Amino acid sequence: MAWTREDMATLAGRDLQDGQYVNLGIGIPTLVANHLPEGVRVTLQSENGLLGIGPFPFEGEEDADLINAGKQTVTAQPGSSFFDSATSFAMIRGGHVQTAILGALQVSGHGDLANWQIPGKLVKGMGGAMDLVAGTPHVIVLTEHVSKDGTPKIVTHCDLPLTGQRCVDKIITDLAVFDVTEDGLVLRAHCADTNIDDLRAVTGAPFAVDLDPEFVGP
Amino acid sequence: MAWTREDMATLAGRDLQDGQYVNLGIGIPTLVANHLPEGVRVTLQSENGLLGIGPFPFEGEEDADLINAGKQTVTAQPGSSFFDSATSFAMIRGGHVQTAILGALQVSGHGDLANWQIPGKLVKGMGGAMDLVAGTPHVIVLTEHVSKDGTPKIVTHCDLPLTGQRCVDKIITDLAVFDVTEDGLVLRAHCADTNIDDLRAVTGAPFAVDLDPEFVGP
Amino acid sequence: MTKLRLSATELVAAHVFDGATVAVGGFGLSGNPTDLIHALRDSGAKDLTIVSNNMGVDGKGLGLLIENKQVTKVVSSYVGENKLFAEEFLSGALEVEFAPQGTLAERMRAGGAGIAGFFTKTGVGTPVAEGKQMQVFDGEEFVLERGIVADLSLVKAHRGDAEGNLVYRHTARNFNPLVATCGRVTIAEVEVYEGETYIDPDIVVTPGIFVQHVVLATPRVKDIEQRTVRPRPEGKA
Amino acid sequence: MTKLRLSATELVAAHVFDGATVAVGGFGLSGNPTDLIHALRDSGAKDLTIVSNNMGVDGKGLGLLIENKQVTKVVSSYVGENKLFAEEFLSGALEVEFAPQGTLAERMRAGGAGIAGFFTKTGVGTPVAEGKQMQVFDGEEFVLERGIVADLSLVKAHRGDAEGNLVYRHTARNFNPLVATCGRVTIAEVEVYEGETYIDPDIVVTPGIFVQHVVLATPRVKDIEQRTVRPRPEGKA
Numbered sequence: 001m002a003w004t005r006e007d008m009a010t011l012a013g014r015d016l017q018d019g020q021y022v023n024l025g026i027g028i029p030t031l032v033a034n035h036l037p038e039g040v041r042v043t044l045q046s047e048n049g050l051l052g053i054g055p056f057p058f059e060g061e062e063d064a065d066l067i068n069a070g071k072q073t074v075t076a077q078p079g080s081s082f083f084d085s086a087t088s089f090a091m092i093r094g095g096h097v098q099t100a101i102l103g104a105l106q107v108s109g110h111g112d113l114a115n116w117q118i119p120g121k122l123v124k125g126m127g128g129a130m131d132l133v134a135g136t137p138h139v140i141v142l143t144e145h146v147s148k149d150g151t152p153k154i155v156t157h158c159d160l161p162l163t164g165q166r167c168v169d170k171i172i173t174d175l176a177v178f179d180v181t182e183d184g185l186v187l188r189a190h191c192a193d194t195n196i197d198d199l200r201a202v203t204g205a206p207f208a209v210d211l212d213p214e215f216v217g218p
Numbered sequence: 219m220a221w222t223r224e225d226m227a228t229l230a231g232r233d234l235q236d237g238q239y240v241n242l243g244i245g246i247p248t249l250v251a252n253h254l255p256e257g258v259r260v261t262l263q264s265e266n267g268l269l270g271i272g273p274f275p276f277e278g279e280e281d282a283d284l285i286n287a288g289k290q291t292v293t294a295q296p297g298s299s300f301f302d303s304a305t306s307f308a309m310i311r312g313g314h315v316q317t318a319i320l321g322a323l324q325v326s327g328h329g330d331l332a333n334w335q336i337p338g339k340l341v342k343g344m345g346g347a348m349d350l351v352a353g354t355p356h357v358i359v360l361t362e363h364v365s366k367d368g369t370p371k372i373v374t375h376c377d378l379p380l381t382g383q384r385c386v387d388k389i390i391t392d393l394a395v396f397d398v399t400e401d402g403l404v405l406r407a408h409c410a411d412t413n414i415d416d417l418r419a420v421t422g423a424p425f426a427v428d429l430d431p432e433f434v435g436p
Numbered sequence: 437m438t439k440l441r442l443s444a445t446e447l448v449a450a451h452v453f454d455g456a457t458v459a460v461g462g463f464g465l466s467g468n469p470t471d472l473i474h475a476l477r478d479s480g481a482k483d484l485t486i487v488s489n490n491m492g493v494d495g496k497g498l499g500l501l502i503e504n505k506q507v508t509k510v511v512s513s514y515v516g517e518n519k520l521f522a523e524e525f526l527s528g529a530l531e532v533e534f535a536p537q538g539t540l541a542e543r544m545r546a547g548g549a550g551i552a553g554f555f556t557k558t559g560v561g562t563p564v565a566e567g568k569q570m571q572v573f574d575g576e577e578f579v580l581e582r583g584i585v586a587d588l589s590l591v592k593a594h595r596g597d598a599e600g601n602l603v604y605r606h607t608a609r610n611f612n613p614l615v616a617t618c619g620r621v622t623i624a625e626v627e628v629y630e631g632e633t634y635i636d637p638d639i640v641v642t643p644g645i646f647v648q649h650v651v652l653a654t655p656r657v658k659d660i661e662q663r664t665v666r667p668r669p670e671g672k673a
Numbered sequence: 674m675t676k677l678r679l680s681a682t683e684l685v686a687a688h689v690f691d692g693a694t695v696a697v698g699g700f701g702l703s704g705n706p707t708d709l710i711h712a713l714r715d716s717g718a719k720d721l722t723i724v725s726n727n728m729g730v731d732g733k734g735l736g737l738l739i740e741n742k743q744v745t746k747v748v749s750s751y752v753g754e755n756k757l758f759a760e761e762f763l764s765g766a767l768e769v770e771f772a773p774q775g776t777l778a779e780r781m782r783a784g785g786a787g788i789a790g791f792f793t794k795t796g797v798g799t800p801v802a803e804g805k806q807m808q809v810f811d812g813e814e815f816v817l818e819r820g821i822v823a824d825l826s827l828v829k830a831h832r833g834d835a836e837g838n839l840v841y842r843h844t845a846r847n848f849n850p851l852v853a854t855c856g857r858v859t860i861a862e863v864e865v866y867e868g869e870t871y872i873d874p875d876i877v878v879t880p881g882i883f884v885q886h887v888v889l890a891t892p893r894v895k896d897i898e899q900r901t902v903r904p905r906p907e908g909k910a
Contacts, residue, residue, distance in 0.1 A: 236437075237437065259437065261599075261644075261645070269643050269644070270599075296632065296634055297597060297598060297601065297637075298634075299640035301640070304549075307549070308545070308617060309643070311549055312547075312549045312550040312617065314548075314646060
């Protein structure tokens with residue numbers, strides 16, 4: 001069985017270190033907050049101007065002035081801070097937010113990411129994604145290995161408009177974990193019921209294999 | 219008799235409008251705060267991070283955390299605000315501070331200003347003067363007409379290193395008031411005991427004469 | 437002397453004109469200057485360029501200006517919440533300049549701060565950088581982005597005083613302090629007017645120098661786009 | 674978890690190195706991180722580049738590092754208050770890069786914000802622009818100034834909490850919030866440590882993400898360079 005969304009979030013969570021500042025994208029990345037390893041506490045940044053995102057508010061305590069980048073009502077942790085959008089992206093662009101975890105439409109073997117424009121659909125805009133991938137030192141992509149029609153999402157060359165160039169450091173899918181290196185993809189782990197040949201069939205970019213001997217499944 | 223420093227401050231004060239934001243340099247410009255026309259209230263900006271400079275504190279109430287750009291202890295007016303140096307110069311560079319009044323070592327007929335480097339002396343630095351003259355829409359120079367050795371301070375071409383290029387709009391000296399126009403200096407007024415010929419003799423740049431018929435001495 | 441004005445409608449009408457560039461604060465529907473947007477609609481000014489992170493939703497926020505066909509161009513990072521907008525965009529009636537969110541914020545700050553342009557890595561190698569000046573610094577490629585100055589800036593703040601000093605509440609701050617700086621004329625809509633009981637100068641976020649006029653917001657229930665909550669733990673009221 | 678550290682001396686020694694670029698907050702002697710400057714002197718680190726608006730006075734503030742011959746280069750806007758500095762400068766022992774005050778502040782902000790460079794009118798046509806890239810925007814000439822990133826940033830704040838959030842007092846704020854953003858490692862010296870009684874998130878000036886370590890300042894009477902006062906009106910105590 002492929003890894004679940006929660007499994008993927010667990011694997012991404014293991015990449016985070018205690019005390020880090022992290023920005024989580026909408027969708028599977030959001031789940032990472034609930035799947036951190038024991039003893040690891042990170043501070044979540046919301047690019048609309050909050051450092052220290054807390055859980056959703058109790059019913060009746062929603063506040064229109066306290067939302068996350070997905071426009072959902074949230075709370076603020078003790079020790080949090082509010083700031084304007086230029087300061088928020090100073091944090092992001094300046095590399096102070098240490099890890100960004102985002103989804104992908106396509107990601108290339110050299111770490112190019114496309115996640116803001118779907119062919120034939122209306123362009124809604126990139127929001128903060130381009131700033132996040134350009135500025136954050138460590139970018140993790142969490143994505144299904146293939147799209148709904150079975151097309152590989154990991155490709156040699158993105159044909160969708162890019163969000164960022166050579167910006168992705170790690171790809172975690174429902175089937176496998178890849179590091180993105182100067183020389184391209186390196187397979188570091190895969191779920192139990194697939195194998196390297198099967199992975200090559202559903203991966204649109206070549207990859208080297210250097211399985212992490214210490215990898216423990218989610 | 220030539221105009222006094224207080225007279226010069228009075229003349230400069232008449233150039234300010236009620237409600238304006240103004241930055242006053244060290245020396246004669248500082249006096250302008252005490253020589254504003256009746257009914258004119260301006261807000262004084264201090265480039266180290268204060269909008270709304272108040273008078274000096276009463277003895278014993280000095281606060282090391284509350285100084286002006288001359289590093290003097292001051293107070294803050296009701297309605298004032300404190301901010302960092304980047305925000306302060308955003309106000310200045312962005313043209314939000316409407317008038318800057320500064321001293322000069324030399325000022326040219328086309329409004330070039332030199333006031334930060336004295337030949338043969340140690341270079342101390344320009345502080346905020348370059349930002350002020352580059353960013354402020356209306357720049358008034360208050361200066362003695364000639365230097366202590368009698369050399370004209372108003373010149374055709376500054377030979378001292380510049381603080382800013384074509385940045386001065388008005389020159390008020392102890393002898394005369396000039397507008398700086400696209401075509402050079404225009405004499406608008408002079409003190410009672412000089413005349414145009416005498417002025418030409420002590421002014422190192424040519425000037426047109428278009429005396430302000432409504433001028434009233436200080 | 438106070439910067440408080442009584443009528444948002446008259447104030448906006450006096451400062452907007454056909455073809456004007458108007459910068460507007462807010463992130464989604466949070467921190468929107470609602471009265472000022474209504475006043476902008478009521479002004480009937482046409483051919484507007486709106487600079488704002490989002491363009492509201494159908495019937496709310498800046499969506500009102502789209503309905504009223506007052507907008508020719510928008511500069512935004514995300515416009516996905518507005519169906520009428522989508523139609524106008526696809527029909528070519530509306531020009532959209534997409535700016536990455538951080539680039540947009542920085543462009544407003546730059547415009548307000550007298551910075552003509554700045555070099556950022558954001559957007560390099562993407563459609564956003566196409567046609568723009570590129571430059572390599574320390575081995576990395578950057579794209580030049582320009583400062584934005586608006587003819588009119590509309591800001592929402594929590595509290596404001598007679599001098600125009602402003603403070604914001606929680607994430608309703610968002611783009612508002614930047615919008616405040618980049619307007620040739622800036623109007624702030626405040627929920628609480630402090631008058632000459634001034635805001636503590638150490639906590640002022642937007643110094644009054646950036647704000648020409650203040651209006652008091654009409655009391656209203658604020659819009660929430662995504663109401664997300666969690667169950668109360670047992671035994672808690 | 675807290676960012677509070679007990680020894681400024683050990684902390685600075687652990688993060689500074691010979692040849693390091695160190696950014697330091699303060700305007701004149703106001704808002705100086707005095708304990709951290711003492712710790713920097715005690716570290717004995719050499720060949721330092723100091724980025725700071727001023728360089729202290731003889732025997733005080735950053736003047737201590739000049740006395741101790743630890744500094745090779747300074748980037749400042751005004752260094753006129755320090756006689757020993759003048760001698761070292763004139764003898765060629767010390768390199769000085771003058772940056773206009775606003776340009777210096779913006780360069781630190783840019784460095785901290787991932788902006789490689791920005792175009793300003795400040796300094797155009799003056800010695801400051803010599804050798805720098807120029808560009809015309811909308812008919813006006815601008816000069817390109819580069820962002821500054823420091824190996825170590827030393828900040829003075831009024832209050833700080835366990836997360837490293839900071840607030841400042843009056844004009845002691847000055848360059849400190851910008852210095853805080855541009856350090857690869859930033860240490861803040863605070864007069865009051867709030868611990869887990871956190872600073873109100875709406876009034877935080879420097880969010881903790883910019884601050885790696887916090888130390889509590891040694892209580893001391895703060896220096897005043899120009900003590901200017903006015904007489905008390907009659908009949909007032």
